[in-house]
Amino acid sequence: MLVAAEIEDAISAGRPVVALESSVLAQGLPVPANREACERMIHAVVSEGAVPAITAIVRGQPVVGLSDSDLERFLTREGVSKVAARDLAAAATLGMDGATTVSASLVLAARAGVKVFATGGIGGVHRDAPFDESADLTELSRIPIICVCAGAKAILDLRATAERLETLSIPVVGFGTDWLPEFYSEGDSIPVGFRVDSPEQVARIFEQHLALGMSSAILVANPPPEGCRLSKEVISAAVRSALGELQATGVTGKGVTPALLAAVERATGGDSVTTNIALLESNARLAARIVVALSSSKKKR
Ligand code: PSU
Numbered sequence: 234m235l236v237a238a239e240i241e242d243a244i245s246a247g248r249p250v251v252a253l254e255s256s257v258l259a260q261g262l263p264v265p266a267n268r269e270a271c272e273r274m275i276h277a278v279v280s281e282g283a284v285p286a287i288t289a290i291v292r293g294q295p296v297v298g299l300s301d302s303d304l305e306r307f308l309t310r311e312g313v314s315k316v317a318a319r320d321l322a323a324a325a326t327l328g329m330d331g332a333t334t335v336s337a338s339l340v341l342a343a344r345a346g347v348k349v350f351a352t353g354g355i356g357g358v359h360r361d362a363p364f365d366e367s368a369d370l371t372e373l374s375r376i377p378i379i380c381v382c383a384g385a386k387a388i389l390d391l392r393a394t395a396e397r398l399e400t401l402s403i404p405v406v407g408f409g410t411d412w413l414p415e416f417y418s419e420g421d422s423i424p425v426g427f428r429v430d431s432p433e434q435v436a437r438i439f440e441q442h443l444a445l446g447m448s449s450a451i452l453v454a455n456p457p458p459e460g461c462r463l464s465k466e467v468i469s470a471a472v473r474s475a476l477g478e479l480q481a482t483g484v485t486g487k488g489v490t491p492a493l494l495a496a497v498e499r500a501t502g503g504d505s506v507t508t509n510i511a512l513l514e515s516n517a518r519l520a521a522r523i524v525v526a527l528s529s530s531k532k533k534r
Protein backbone atom coordinates (compact mmCIF):
# COMPACT_ATOMS: atom_id res chain seq x y z
CA MET A 234 0.00 0.00 0.00
CA LEU A 235 1.23 3.49 -0.82
CA VAL A 236 0.51 6.23 1.67
CA ALA A 237 1.33 9.60 0.07
CA ALA A 238 4.25 11.32 1.79
CA GLU A 239 2.12 14.27 2.86
CA ILE A 240 -0.40 11.92 4.49
CA GLU A 241 2.28 9.77 6.12
CA ASP A 242 3.93 12.88 7.61
CA ALA A 243 0.64 14.24 8.90
CA ILE A 244 -0.33 10.93 10.52
CA SER A 245 3.00 10.39 12.21
CA ALA A 246 2.99 13.97 13.53
CA GLY A 247 -0.57 13.53 14.86
CA ARG A 248 -1.98 16.12 12.48
CA PRO A 249 -5.60 15.69 11.36
CA VAL A 250 -6.30 13.68 8.19
CA VAL A 251 -9.69 12.96 6.59
CA ALA A 252 -10.04 9.99 4.24
CA LEU A 253 -12.37 10.36 1.24
CA GLU A 254 -13.64 7.60 -1.04
CA SER A 255 -13.31 7.58 -4.82
CA SER A 256 -16.26 5.46 -5.99
CA VAL A 257 -18.60 8.43 -5.56
CA LEU A 258 -16.32 10.26 -8.05
CA ALA A 259 -15.94 7.50 -10.64
CA GLN A 260 -19.32 5.76 -10.39
CA GLY A 261 -21.70 7.74 -8.19
CA LEU A 262 -21.63 11.15 -9.86
CA PRO A 263 -21.60 12.14 -13.54
CA VAL A 264 -18.91 14.23 -15.26
CA PRO A 265 -18.42 17.19 -14.53
CA ALA A 266 -20.36 17.12 -11.23
CA ASN A 267 -17.78 14.66 -9.90
CA ARG A 268 -15.03 17.26 -10.29
CA GLU A 269 -17.08 19.91 -8.52
CA ALA A 270 -17.81 17.49 -5.67
CA CYS A 271 -14.15 16.56 -5.37
CA GLU A 272 -12.96 20.18 -5.34
CA ARG A 273 -15.56 21.23 -2.78
CA MET A 274 -14.77 18.28 -0.46
CA ILE A 275 -11.04 18.94 -0.62
CA HIS A 276 -11.51 22.66 -0.05
CA ALA A 277 -13.81 22.00 2.93
CA VAL A 278 -11.29 19.66 4.59
CA VAL A 279 -8.36 22.00 4.02
CA SER A 280 -10.22 25.08 5.20
CA GLU A 281 -10.96 23.35 8.52
CA GLY A 282 -7.25 22.64 9.00
CA ALA A 283 -7.10 18.97 8.03
CA VAL A 284 -5.42 17.06 5.19
CA PRO A 285 -7.63 15.22 2.65
CA ALA A 286 -6.60 11.72 1.55
CA ILE A 287 -8.51 10.08 -1.30
CA THR A 288 -8.30 6.28 -1.36
CA ALA A 289 -8.11 4.22 -4.57
CA ILE A 290 -6.33 1.42 -6.40
CA VAL A 291 -4.00 3.05 -8.92
CA ARG A 292 -2.77 0.70 -11.65
CA GLY A 293 -2.76 -2.06 -9.07
CA GLN A 294 -1.35 -0.04 -6.20
CA PRO A 295 -3.63 0.52 -3.18
CA VAL A 296 -3.24 4.22 -2.38
CA VAL A 297 -4.15 6.53 0.49
CA GLY A 298 -3.68 10.05 -0.85
CA LEU A 299 -4.39 9.99 -4.59
CA SER A 300 -2.03 12.25 -6.59
CA ASP A 301 -3.42 15.08 -8.72
CA SER A 302 -2.54 13.37 -12.00
CA ASP A 303 -4.14 10.07 -10.97
CA LEU A 304 -7.18 11.97 -9.72
CA GLU A 305 -7.54 13.54 -13.19
CA ARG A 306 -7.66 10.05 -14.72
CA PHE A 307 -10.24 8.91 -12.17
CA LEU A 308 -12.45 11.94 -12.87
CA THR A 309 -12.79 10.87 -16.52
CA ARG A 310 -14.43 7.72 -15.03
CA GLU A 311 -13.08 5.72 -17.98
CA GLY A 312 -11.51 2.34 -17.29
CA VAL A 313 -12.03 2.76 -13.55
CA SER A 314 -13.72 -0.19 -11.83
CA LYS A 315 -15.84 -0.05 -8.72
CA VAL A 316 -13.89 -1.74 -5.93
CA ALA A 317 -15.50 -2.93 -2.70
CA ALA A 318 -13.49 -4.41 0.19
CA ARG A 319 -13.55 -7.95 -1.15
CA ASP A 320 -12.28 -6.76 -4.54
CA LEU A 321 -9.17 -4.98 -3.23
CA ALA A 322 -6.66 -7.81 -3.48
CA ALA A 323 -7.76 -9.02 -6.90
CA ALA A 324 -7.95 -5.50 -8.35
CA ALA A 325 -4.44 -4.84 -7.04
CA THR A 326 -3.00 -8.11 -8.34
CA LEU A 327 -4.55 -7.60 -11.76
CA GLY A 328 -3.13 -4.06 -12.03
CA MET A 329 -6.48 -2.35 -12.26
CA ASP A 330 -7.57 1.24 -11.68
CA GLY A 331 -10.20 0.92 -8.97
CA ALA A 332 -12.39 3.49 -7.30
CA THR A 333 -13.01 2.45 -3.71
CA THR A 334 -16.48 2.28 -2.17
CA VAL A 335 -17.04 2.98 1.51
CA SER A 336 -16.21 -0.64 2.40
CA ALA A 337 -12.88 -0.65 0.54
CA SER A 338 -11.99 2.90 1.59
CA LEU A 339 -12.41 2.01 5.27
CA VAL A 340 -9.97 -0.90 4.86
CA LEU A 341 -7.29 1.32 3.28
CA ALA A 342 -7.87 4.32 5.54
CA ALA A 343 -7.68 2.25 8.72
CA ARG A 344 -4.54 0.48 7.52
CA ALA A 345 -2.88 3.89 7.04
CA GLY A 346 -3.95 4.96 10.53
CA VAL A 347 -6.59 7.49 9.47
CA LYS A 348 -9.33 7.93 12.10
CA VAL A 349 -12.04 9.84 10.25
CA PHE A 350 -13.67 9.21 6.88
CA ALA A 351 -16.36 11.10 4.96
CA THR A 352 -18.75 9.97 2.26
CA GLY A 353 -22.17 10.99 0.91
CA GLY A 354 -24.48 8.20 1.95
CA ILE A 355 -23.43 4.71 2.97
CA GLY A 356 -24.74 1.63 1.23
CA GLY A 357 -27.24 -0.57 3.04
CA VAL A 358 -30.19 -2.87 2.53
CA HIS A 359 -31.83 -2.48 -0.87
CA ARG A 360 -35.59 -2.46 -1.40
CA ASP A 361 -37.31 -5.31 -3.24
CA ALA A 362 -36.05 -8.74 -4.15
CA PRO A 363 -33.57 -10.16 -4.98
CA PHE A 364 -31.90 -9.61 -1.62
CA ASP A 365 -29.06 -7.08 -1.82
CA GLU A 366 -27.10 -5.62 1.08
CA SER A 367 -24.00 -3.43 0.78
CA ALA A 368 -20.65 -4.62 2.12
CA ASP A 369 -20.36 -1.11 3.57
CA LEU A 370 -22.28 -2.47 6.57
CA THR A 371 -19.94 -5.44 6.95
CA GLU A 372 -16.81 -3.30 7.02
CA LEU A 373 -18.40 -0.65 9.25
CA SER A 374 -19.07 -3.48 11.71
CA ARG A 375 -15.41 -4.35 12.02
CA ILE A 376 -13.30 -1.27 11.32
CA PRO A 377 -12.95 1.22 14.18
CA ILE A 378 -13.17 4.58 12.42
CA ILE A 379 -15.53 7.55 12.43
CA CYS A 380 -17.66 7.59 9.27
CA VAL A 381 -19.47 10.85 8.50
CA CYS A 382 -22.43 10.51 6.13
CA ALA A 383 -25.95 11.80 5.45
CA GLY A 384 -27.36 8.44 6.53
CA ALA A 385 -27.79 5.73 3.94
CA LYS A 386 -28.76 6.52 0.36
CA ALA A 387 -32.48 7.20 -0.12
CA ILE A 388 -32.72 4.54 -2.83
CA LEU A 389 -32.43 1.95 -0.01
CA ASP A 390 -34.76 0.46 2.56
CA LEU A 391 -33.76 2.86 5.32
CA ARG A 392 -35.67 1.11 8.12
CA ALA A 393 -34.07 -2.24 7.33
CA THR A 394 -30.68 -0.54 7.06
CA ALA A 395 -31.14 1.06 10.50
CA GLU A 396 -32.01 -2.38 11.94
CA ARG A 397 -28.88 -3.89 10.41
CA LEU A 398 -26.77 -1.07 11.88
CA GLU A 399 -28.15 -2.05 15.28
CA THR A 400 -27.51 -5.78 14.76
CA LEU A 401 -23.94 -5.07 13.66
CA SER A 402 -23.20 -2.92 16.75
CA ILE A 403 -22.54 0.19 14.69
CA PRO A 404 -23.47 3.19 16.83
CA VAL A 405 -25.32 5.95 15.00
CA VAL A 406 -25.15 9.50 16.33
CA GLY A 407 -27.23 12.26 14.79
CA PHE A 408 -25.30 15.48 14.36
CA GLY A 409 -27.72 18.18 15.47
CA THR A 410 -30.66 15.85 14.89
CA ASP A 411 -32.70 13.12 16.61
CA TRP A 412 -33.58 11.50 13.28
CA LEU A 413 -31.64 9.44 10.80
CA PRO A 414 -31.05 11.72 7.79
CA GLU A 415 -32.44 10.29 4.56
CA PHE A 416 -29.66 11.46 2.23
CA TYR A 417 -31.60 13.96 0.08
CA SER A 418 -33.75 15.07 3.04
CA GLU A 419 -33.25 15.68 6.76
CA GLY A 420 -35.25 12.63 7.91
CA ASP A 421 -38.13 12.62 10.39
CA SER A 422 -39.17 9.04 10.92
CA ILE A 423 -36.29 6.81 12.01
CA PRO A 424 -34.74 7.80 15.35
CA VAL A 425 -30.97 7.74 15.81
CA GLY A 426 -29.52 6.30 19.01
CA PHE A 427 -28.06 9.58 20.21
CA ARG A 428 -27.96 13.22 19.27
CA VAL A 429 -24.74 15.23 19.53
CA ASP A 430 -24.19 18.90 18.81
CA SER A 431 -20.42 19.31 18.64
CA PRO A 432 -17.42 17.68 16.97
CA GLU A 433 -15.83 17.39 20.44
CA GLN A 434 -18.69 15.14 21.61
CA VAL A 435 -18.14 12.85 18.64
CA ALA A 436 -14.41 12.70 19.42
CA ARG A 437 -15.15 11.81 23.09
CA ILE A 438 -17.63 9.08 22.09
CA PHE A 439 -15.09 7.56 19.72
CA GLU A 440 -12.39 7.57 22.41
CA GLN A 441 -14.75 5.79 24.82
CA HIS A 442 -15.75 3.33 22.10
CA LEU A 443 -12.10 2.39 21.56
CA ALA A 444 -11.28 2.37 25.27
CA LEU A 445 -14.06 -0.18 25.78
CA GLY A 446 -12.52 -2.42 23.15
CA MET A 447 -15.26 -1.92 20.58
CA SER A 448 -14.09 -2.64 17.06
CA SER A 449 -16.91 -1.24 14.95
CA ALA A 450 -17.10 2.14 13.25
CA ILE A 451 -19.14 5.04 14.58
CA LEU A 452 -21.59 6.49 12.10
CA VAL A 453 -22.07 10.24 12.33
CA ALA A 454 -25.32 11.05 10.57
CA ASN A 455 -25.24 14.62 9.28
CA PRO A 456 -28.42 15.98 7.63
CA PRO A 457 -27.95 17.49 4.15
CA PRO A 458 -27.52 21.29 4.31
CA GLU A 459 -30.69 23.36 4.49
CA GLY A 460 -31.53 24.99 1.20
CA CYS A 461 -30.57 22.02 -0.96
CA ARG A 462 -32.87 19.36 0.53
CA LEU A 463 -35.40 17.68 -1.74
CA SER A 464 -39.01 17.18 -0.69
CA LYS A 465 -40.24 13.76 0.38
CA GLU A 466 -42.68 13.67 -2.52
CA VAL A 467 -40.01 14.41 -5.11
CA ILE A 468 -37.68 11.78 -3.63
CA SER A 469 -40.24 9.03 -3.37
CA ALA A 470 -41.47 9.59 -6.93
CA ALA A 471 -37.88 9.67 -8.23
CA VAL A 472 -36.88 6.51 -6.35
CA ARG A 473 -40.00 4.71 -7.56
CA SER A 474 -39.22 5.60 -11.16
CA ALA A 475 -35.54 4.63 -10.66
CA LEU A 476 -36.54 1.22 -9.29
CA GLY A 477 -38.84 0.74 -12.29
CA GLU A 478 -36.02 1.56 -14.70
CA LEU A 479 -33.73 -0.86 -12.87
CA GLN A 480 -36.22 -3.70 -13.28
CA ALA A 481 -36.55 -2.93 -16.98
CA THR A 482 -32.78 -2.90 -17.60
CA GLY A 483 -32.00 -5.96 -15.48
CA VAL A 484 -28.87 -4.43 -13.91
CA THR A 485 -27.63 -6.47 -10.94
CA GLY A 486 -24.73 -6.63 -8.47
CA LYS A 487 -22.32 -3.70 -8.31
CA GLY A 488 -24.13 -1.88 -11.06
CA VAL A 489 -27.30 -1.43 -9.00
CA THR A 490 -26.35 1.59 -6.89
CA PRO A 491 -24.78 3.65 -9.73
CA ALA A 492 -27.75 2.82 -11.99
CA LEU A 493 -30.26 3.89 -9.35
CA LEU A 494 -28.40 7.14 -8.63
CA ALA A 495 -28.28 7.96 -12.35
CA ALA A 496 -32.00 7.23 -12.70
CA VAL A 497 -32.81 9.44 -9.71
CA GLU A 498 -30.79 12.21 -11.38
CA ARG A 499 -32.90 11.88 -14.54
CA ALA A 500 -36.14 11.79 -12.55
CA THR A 501 -35.25 14.95 -10.61
CA GLY A 502 -33.92 16.86 -13.60
CA GLY A 503 -30.46 16.94 -12.02
CA ASP A 504 -31.57 18.29 -8.63
CA SER A 505 -30.43 15.13 -6.83
CA VAL A 506 -26.87 15.75 -8.03
CA THR A 507 -26.90 19.31 -6.66
CA THR A 508 -27.99 17.92 -3.28
CA ASN A 509 -25.45 15.11 -3.45
CA ILE A 510 -22.58 17.55 -4.03
CA ALA A 511 -23.72 19.85 -1.23
CA LEU A 512 -23.98 17.03 1.30
CA LEU A 513 -20.62 15.57 0.30
CA GLU A 514 -19.04 18.97 0.98
CA SER A 515 -20.89 19.34 4.28
CA ASN A 516 -19.86 15.83 5.42
CA ALA A 517 -16.22 16.44 4.49
CA ARG A 518 -16.26 19.69 6.48
CA LEU A 519 -17.78 18.00 9.54
CA ALA A 520 -15.31 15.11 9.29
CA ALA A 521 -12.46 17.64 9.32
CA ARG A 522 -13.88 19.39 12.39
CA ILE A 523 -14.17 16.03 14.17
CA VAL A 524 -10.63 14.93 13.39
CA VAL A 525 -9.31 18.33 14.49
CA ALA A 526 -11.14 17.80 17.81
CA LEU A 527 -9.70 14.29 18.05
CA SER A 528 -6.13 15.47 17.40
CA SER A 529 -6.30 18.34 19.89
CA SER A 530 -7.61 16.05 22.64
CA LYS A 531 -4.70 13.65 22.00
CA LYS A 532 -2.25 16.53 22.33
CA LYS A 533 -3.74 17.50 25.69
CA ARG A 534 -3.30 13.98 27.08
N1 PSU B 1 -22.29 8.27 -1.45
C1 PSU B 1 -22.73 9.03 -2.48
N2 PSU B 1 -22.69 8.48 -3.74
C2 PSU B 1 -22.17 7.23 -3.99
C3 PSU B 1 -21.68 6.44 -2.88
C4 PSU B 1 -21.78 7.02 -1.65
O1 PSU B 1 -23.20 10.16 -2.27
O2 PSU B 1 -22.12 6.79 -5.14
C5 PSU B 1 -21.08 5.07 -3.15
C6 PSU B 1 -20.15 4.68 -2.01
O3 PSU B 1 -18.89 4.34 -2.59
C7 PSU B 1 -20.81 3.45 -1.40
C8 PSU B 1 -21.42 2.83 -2.62
O4 PSU B 1 -19.90 2.63 -0.73
O5 PSU B 1 -22.01 3.98 -3.26
C9 PSU B 1 -22.42 1.74 -2.26
O6 PSU B 1 -22.44 0.78 -3.28
P1 PSU B 1 -23.10 -0.67 -3.04
O7 PSU B 1 -24.55 -0.38 -2.75
O8 PSU B 1 -22.89 -1.42 -4.33
O9 PSU B 1 -22.38 -1.27 -1.89
Ligand code: MN
Binds near residue numbers: 366367487489
Ligand atom coordinates in the same frame (compact mmCIF):
# COMPACT_ATOMS: atom_id res chain seq x y z
MN1 MN C 1 -25.11 -4.88 -3.75
